[in-house]
Amino acid sequence: EIVLTQSPGTLSLSPGESATLSCRASQSVSSNSHLVWYQQRPGQAPRLLIYGASRRATGIPDRFSGSGSGTDFTLTISRLEPEDCGVYYCQQFGNSLVTFGGGTKVEMK
């Protein structure tokens, strides 16, 4: 099983700042196509943000960007807005199993 470790656990930032979220895999993700990021706002279901490690899903603002390959992936949120508060999860498919990271909580100062 590929374990995804997300850091930091919590980010506390001011509106307008940038957030850098890390997702590290215990072994190389088989293909960048299988690395995705979700946003989960309080009380809501997760929403697809980034697929294929770097491609924005439909309707996602260009403030969100994804990068990385192999075992290290990053989600960057520029120009933070209050609506960006929530928990962000990375997810991969490999070795016939989908696994999720433990999440990074983004909160506003």
Added chain:
Amino acid sequence: QVQLQESGPGLVKPSQTLSLTCNVSGGSIRSRGYYCNWIRQLPGKGLEWIGWIYYSGTTNYNPSLKSRVTISVDTSKNQFSLELRSVTAADTAVYYCAIDKSGYYWFDPWGQGTLVTVSS
């Protein structure tokens, strides 16, 4: 725009079977070739993928749950279902259905989720 809605009992007794249904609107499971997934969110423990079914009936399950899970599909009603047998308190979670349109395990959209509590 595809929308999903879960339904089923919110309380299940230990050792019994948890049964949920996901109704799909705005797109045909069969004609669009959707992979229909179940995912759960355990309290304080994050997200766990349960498995998927294709309209043809082909399934793929999380090995850790495979012995207790059955996912089925009814294309005439455009819905799919989850059965989880022999439940314990550890199965208490919010259960989500979600669609994968690509086959690459990109889940979009998700249903709103339904909380299932296992308790006597």
